[in-house]
């Protein structure tokens with residue numbers, strides 16, 4: 001099962017200055033609890049955006065990067081290699097965790113997208129594809145709004161009705 005996990009503002013904005021736009025402890029907790037023990041897939045910029053540019057603990061980290069050389073995660077050099085690596089693990093839970101470039105390329109292969117919607121506008125430079133305008137995606141669940149560090153957030157799940165094979 002392949003899922004993308006993301007938080008997005010009202011305009012589907014997800015980042016600015018190679019960083020997140022909001023500090024959301026509840027969403028961070030949800031992200032950690034959902035992904036721990038599983039495989040996470042990300043682009044080189046997202047890895048560089050983490051504290052100390054370190055991979056996430058207690059998860060298998062697969063990183064798409066042309067340039068980075070490191071032995072603390074699995075580096076793949078192009079999308080073909082990334083898709084092969086994901087296909088090998090398709091019976092496990094794989095989470096696509098960003099950023100913009102990687103979400104866009106891998107969206108057709110995701111079974112579901114877990115979107116935390118933030119009721120704000122963060123002035124994003126990087127965006128997630130608008131799933132409400134994508135006929136392949138249907139919203140199958142939406143939580144009640146709740147407060148997260150002064151922001152109103154909702155946890156939603158979208159299902160891909162036209163999933164492509166890797």
Ligand SMILES: NC(=O)c1ccc[n+]([C@@H]2O[C@H](COP(=O)([O-])OP(=O)(O)OC[C@H]3O[C@@H](n4cnc5c(N)ncnc54)[C@H](OP(=O)(O)O)[C@@H]3O)[C@@H](O)[C@H]2O)c1
Nearest residue numbers: 007015019020043044045046065066067098099100101102
């Ligand atoms: N809101 C959220 O939930 C969320 C989640 C994750 C990230 N973000 C945000 O998203 C932003 C980063 O997104 P982004 O689109 O700039 O970057 P990204 O998708 O994280 O990574 C792009 C990088 O991936 C590698 N790459 C891309 N295409 C490639 C290809 N065809 N072959 C080989 N390598 C390739 C390159 O890495 P190298 O440069 O290493 O070669 C490239 O610089 C940040 O602002 C981050 O905070 C938000």
